[in-house]
Amino acid sequence: MTPGRLLLVVLGGMLGTAARLGVGLVVPDAVGIPLAILAVNVLGALFIGVLAARLPFDGLRGRWKDMRVFLATGILGGFTTYSAFAVGTVELWSSAPPAAAAYAALTLGLGIAAAALGMRLGRPRSAARATR
8 A cells, every 4th residue: 555545545534424324314214123334334335346346356457457546445434333333223223132232234235236236337338238
């Protein structure tokens, strides 16, 4: 990791974290279920899937590698949050274990589905035709 790429991660992380806070201010919790965290993690998985398909890390050089580090590691790394998901699930568990289990399963299931969809959507058209 070069100092320049580290700076890209820091700057991207600031933007992603601010965007996550913005979503949290707009999307209220519903009956103790942290919907904003669910939303940012699923959206983040979708966008990281698109980036993984469009900008696979191996083989990237120079500016393209910088772009991937800034967008995926920085912005989307700051936007998504595993720790808030984990804490929200534990907090919900103390008052409503079935809802906490459903929330955890829904977050993981939707996140995996969103990442798969993102990779499918992000795949270059020529590669998409070749797999049909």
